[in-house]
Amino acid sequence: xxxxxxxxxxxxxxxxxxxxxxxxxxxxxxxxxxxxxxxxxxxxxxxxxxxxxxxxxxxxxxxxxxxxxxxxxxxxxxxxxxxxxxxxxxxxxxxxxxxxxxxxxxxxxxxxxxxxxxxxxxxxxxxxxxxxxxxxxxxxxxxxxxxxxxxxxxxxxxxxxxxxxxxxxxxxxxxxxxxxxxxxxxxxxxxxxxxxxxxxxxxxxxxxxxxxxxxxxxxxxxxxxxxxxxxxxxxxxxxxxxxxxxxxxxxxxxxxxxxxxxxxxxxxxxxxxxxxxxxxxxxxxxxxxxxxxxxxxxxxxxxxxxxxxxxxxxxxxxxxxxxxxxxxxxxxxxxxxxxxxxxxxxxxxxxxxxxxxxxxxxxxxxxxxxxxxxxxxxxxxxxxxxxxxxxxxxxxxxxxxxxxxxxxxxxxxxxxxxxxxxxxxxxxxxxxxxxxxxxxxxxxxxxxxxxxxxxxxxxxxxxxxxxxxxxxxxxxxxxxxxxxxxxxxxxxxxxxxxxxxxxxxxxxxxxxxxxxxxxxxxxxxxxxxxxxxxxxxxxxxxxxxxxxxxxxxxxxxxxxxxxxxxxxxxxxxxxxxxxxxxxxxxxxxxxxxxxxxxxxxxxxxxxxxxxxxxxxx
Amino acid sequence: xxxxxxxxxxxxxxxxxxxxxxxxxxxxxxxxxxxxxxxxxxxxxxxxxxxxxxxxxxxxxxxxxxxxxxxxxxxxxxxxxxxxxxxxxxxxxxxxxxxxxxxxxxxxxxxxxxxxxxxxxxxxxxxxxxxxxxxxxxxxxxxxxxxxxxxxxxxxxxxxxxxxxxxxxxxxxxxxxxxxxxxxxx
Numbered sequence: 001x002x003x004x005x006x007x008x009x010x011x012x013x014x015x016x017x018x019x020x021x022x023x024x025x026x027x028x029x030x031x032x033x034x035x036x037x038x039x040x041x042x043x044x045x046x047x048x049x050x051x052x053x054x055x056x057x058x059x060x061x062x063x064x065x066x067x068x069x070x071x072x073x074x075x076x077x078x079x080x081x082x083x084x085x086x087x088x089x090x091x092x093x094x095x096x097x098x099x100x101x102x103x104x105x106x107x108x109x110x111x112x113x114x115x116x117x118x119x120x121x122x123x124x125x126x127x128x129x130x131x132x133x134x135x136x137x138x139x140x141x142x143x144x145x146x147x148x149x150x151x152x153x154x155x156x157x158x159x160x161x162x163x164x165x166x167x168x169x170x171x172x173x174x175x176x177x178x179x180x181x182x183x184x185x186x187x188x189x190x191x192x193x194x195x196x197x198x199x200x201x202x203x204x205x206x207x208x209x210x211x212x213x214x215x216x217x218x219x220x221x222x223x224x225x226x227x228x229x230x231x232x233x234x235x236x237x238x239x240x241x242x243x244x245x246x247x248x249x250x251x252x253x254x255x256x257x258x259x260x261x262x263x264x265x266x267x268x269x270x271x272x273x274x275x276x277x278x279x280x281x282x283x284x285x286x287x288x289x290x291x292x293x294x295x296x297x298x299x300x301x302x303x304x305x306x307x308x309x310x311x312x313x314x315x316x317x318x319x320x321x322x323x324x325x326x327x328x329x330x331x332x333x334x335x336x337x338x339x340x341x342x343x344x345x346x347x348x349x350x351x352x353x354x355x356x357x358x359x360x361x362x363x364x365x366x367x368x369x370x371x372x373x374x375x376x377x378x379x380x381x382x383x384x385x386x387x388x389x390x391x392x393x394x395x396x397x398x399x400x401x402x403x404x405x406x407x408x409x410x411x412x413x414x415x416x417x418x419x420x421x422x423x424x425x426x427x428x429x430x431x432x433x434x435x436x437x438x439x440x441x442x443x444x445x446x447x448x449x450x451x452x453x454x455x456x457x458x459x460x461x462x463x464x465x466x467x468x469x470x471x472x473x474x475x476x477x478x479x480x481x482x483x484x485x486x487x488x489x490x491x492x493x494x495x496x497x498x499x500x501x502x503x504x505x506x507x508x509x510x511x512x513x514x515x516x517x518x519x520x521x522x523x524x525x526x527x528x529x530x531x532x533x534x535x536x537x538x539x540x541x542x543x544x545x546x547x548x549x550x551x552x553x554x555x556x557x558x559x560x561x562x563x564x565x566x567x568x569x570x571x572x573x574x575x576x577x578x579x580x581x582x583x584x585x586x587x588x589x590x591x592x593x594x595x596x597x598x599x600x601x602x603x604x605x606x607x608x609x610x611x612x613x614x615x616x617x
Numbered sequence: 618x619x620x621x622x623x624x625x626x627x628x629x630x631x632x633x634x635x636x637x638x639x640x641x642x643x644x645x646x647x648x649x650x651x652x653x654x655x656x657x658x659x660x661x662x663x664x665x666x667x668x669x670x671x672x673x674x675x676x677x678x679x680x681x682x683x684x685x686x687x688x689x690x691x692x693x694x695x696x697x698x699x700x701x702x703x704x705x706x707x708x709x710x711x712x713x714x715x716x717x718x719x720x721x722x723x724x725x726x727x728x729x730x731x732x733x734x735x736x737x738x739x740x741x742x743x744x745x746x747x748x749x750x751x752x753x754x755x756x757x758x759x760x761x762x763x764x765x766x767x768x769x770x771x772x773x774x775x776x777x778x779x780x781x782x783x784x785x786x787x788x789x790x791x792x793x794x795x796x797x798x799x800x801x802x803x
Binding site: 119123127131148181185307309310311314 | 628631632636639643681685690
C-alpha cells in the first residue's frame with residue numbers, strides 16, 4: 001500500500017472522483033495541498049480573484065454539467081469568503097465539494113492565525129461537513145463528501161482539513177475509504193398505494209396543471225414529464241429554476257409561474273383543480289399568499305426530499321422519491337385525456353396579454369432591457385447557448401424573454417438570490433461546456449460585486465459574453481421603492497465605472513450599446529470576438545418588471561403589464577392596471593398610517609405612485 | 618401547539634449535538650428539553666427532544682432530523698404509551714424549625730436526601746417533569762438555594778421493535794387526527 005501525504009491523498013481522491021477542474025485560491029493553511037498539486041497535472045486549477053468566485057464557479061460548473069464542482073480555499077478568511085457561494089448552492093441544490101485548509105490540529109481552539117471554526121460557520125448552509133485532523137481520514141471524508149453532494153437531493157459539502165493532516169503521511173486505500181453512512185438514506189420510495197391515489201387524482205381532474213421544477217433537470221426527466229403531460233392533456237408551467245426543463249417552444253409549456261410569472265399561468269394555478277408539483281418546493285416567490293393559494297386544487301407533490309412535503313403547502317398525495325422512478329410508476333396508470341375546455345380557458349387568458357407584449361412596441365428611441373434580452377435570444381438561436389444571470393430585474397426579464405429549449409441552458413441564483421453570482425458561475429459553466437456559448441446577463445449592481453473575476457477569465461483565456469443591463473440603479477429594489485415606498489429611492493441610484501474601459505483594463509473587449517437599432521450589430525460583434533466581451537447595454541433607467549405579484553399578495557392579484565398602446569401615449573397615467581381588489585399585506589400598518597398622514601394613498605388598495613411617461617426618459 | 622417527544626438515535630461523532638441543536642434553531646423550533654446519552658450499542662447515542670409545536674411541525678422536525686447525515690433513526694413517542702423520567706437535585710434552605718417538615722415532604726415525593734448540612738438539605742427526585750416541577754413548587758416557600766434538572770428522557774412502553782427500515786410516508790387524508798403529510802416513525 002502506498003504511503004502518501006494527506007495533500008497527495010486529496011488530489012488522488014479528486015482524480016478518482018473524475019474531477020478535471022478545481023477553482024481555488026491558495027493560502028497558508030492549504031499550502032501543502034497546493035504544493036502537491038504540481039504532481040497532478042491532469043487536474044486543471046483555476047486561480048480565482050476571490051473565494052466567493054471559486055464557489056460560484058464550482059456551482060456554475062455543477063449546474064451546467066450535472067457533475068460535482070470543486071472549490072478550494074485556505075483557512076479563516078478564505079473559508080468564510082466561500083460562505084455566500086455555499087449558501088447559494090445549498091438553496092438551489094447544487095452539488096459542490098469545498099475543500100478548505102485549517103490550522104494545525106494542535107492549534108485548533110487557540111485563536112491561531114487565520115483560524116475559524118469553519119465547520120461551525122458552514123453547518124447551516126451545507127448538506128454535511130467534515131473536520132479532518134488525521135491524514136488517514138482524508139480519503140473517506142472526500143469520498144463521502146462526493147457521495148453526499150450528488151446523491152438524493154444534491155447539495156454542498158465542505159471538508160475542512162488541518163495543515164498537519166495535509167503534511168503527515170498515511171496509507172492511501174481507496175477501497176477501504178468507501179462511504180460508511182448508516183444514517184444517510186437519500187433514496188426514498190413512496191408506498192404503492194400513493195402511486196395509485198396520484199393516478200386516480202390525475203384521471204379525475206378536469207383542470208390539472210403541472211408545476212415543473214428544477215428536479216426535472218436534476219433527474220433528466222424532460223421526456224417523461226412531456227409524455228405524462230401529453231397523454232393526460234396537462235398544461236405545464238415552470239418555476240424560475242425549472243426553466244429549460246420543458247422546452248419553451250413546446251405547446252404544453254405555458255411559461256413561468258410566480259411573482260414575475262405570466263398572468264395566465266398564475267390565473268390557471270388559482271383555477272386549477274389539480275396541481276402536480278414535480279421537483280419544486282412551493283417557494284414564497286412562487287405561491288404568493290399561502291392562505292389563498294390554489295384553494296380549488298388537490299395537490300400531488302413529488303420530491304426527493306421529505307422535508308419539502310407540507311412545508312409550505314399541505315398536499316393530498318406525497319410521492320417522495322426519485323422523479324424518474326415516480327413518473328415510471330404513474331405513467332401506465334394515467335388515462336388519455338385532452339381537457340379541451342381547460343385549454344380554451346387558458347388560451348383566452350393568454351390572448352388578453354398579447355396587447356401587453358413589449359415586443360410589439362415599435363422602436364421609440366429608448367432601449368428596453370426586455371428588447372435587449374429578446375434580441376440576444378433571437379441572434380443566438382442557432383447556437384448552443386448557456387445563459388447565466390445574476391439577481392434582479394434583468395434576471396426576471398431573462399426568464400421572460402429568453403426562450404430556453406434545453407435543460408441546463410439557464411443558470412441563475414434562485415433560492416438565495418445572490419448578487420455577484422453571474423460572472424463567476426458563467427466562468428464555471430464555460431469550463432463545464434467549453435463548446436457552448438456562455439452569456440452572462442447581469443445588472444450593473446451585481447456585476448460590480450464580482451467583476452474582479454474578469455481577470456480570471458482573461459488569465460484562463462476563456463470567452464464569456466457579458467451583457468450588463470445597465471440602468472444606473474439597483475433596479476429591482478428601485479422598483480419596490482417606486483411601487484411600495486412612494487418613490488423614495490433610498491440608496492438605489494448607482495454609478496458604475498466606465499464598463500468598456502474596465503473590460504479594456506482587464507485586456508478584454510468592451511462595447512457599449514444604447515440604441516435598440518444597435519443591439520444586433522453589438523451582439524454579432526461580440527460573437528465574432530475570440531476574447532471575453534463586456535457589453536454595457538445602457539437601458540431605460542426606470543423600467544419595471546411586469547407582471548408582478550406584490551410580496552404576500554394573492555397569486556392572481558398581479559400588477560399586469562402595461563398595454564403597449566397606452567404606453568405610447570405621452571402623459572397618460574394609466575400605464576398599468578393595479579388589481580381591482582385590495583392587496584393584502586403589501587403595506588405594513590405603519591406605512592398605511594404614514595400614507596394617511598401625508599394624504600396620499602388612503603388605503604392599502606390605493607395605486608402606488610403614478611408613473612408618468614416623463615419618468616421613462 | 619403541544620409538547621412533542623422525539624427520540625433520535627445518532628452516530629456518536631464530534632459535533633452531532635451541535636448539528637441537532639442548530640437544526641432546531643434555524644428551522645425556528647423551540648426546544649423544551651434535550652438530553653443525550655449512550656445506548657447499549659457502541660457508537661450510538663440517544664437523544665430525547667421535547668419540542669413545543671403543532672402536529673405538522675413535529676412531522677417537519679422529524680423529517681429534518683432524518684436529513685442530518687449522522688441521524689440513524691427517529692421515533693415520535695408523543696402518541697405512544699411511553700415512560701418519561703427526569704432527575705432533579707433540589708438544595709433547600711432549612712432551619713431547625715423547618716427541617717422535619719421538609720424531610721416529610723421529601724418522603725411524600727419519594728425523593729431521597731443525598732446531602733445535609735446545618736443550613737440546607739439536598740434531595741434527589743426522579744419522575745415525570747410535572748412531578749419535579751411540583752416538588753420544586755412545594756419546597757419553594759422554604760427557600761431554594763440551588764436546583765438542577767436533567768431534562769426529560771423517554772422510552773416507549775412494552776416491546777418496541779427497533780428497525781432500520783426507511784421512513785414511511787403518509788398523507789393528511791389517511792389520518793384524520795394527524796394534520797400532517799408525512800410520518801417517518803418506524
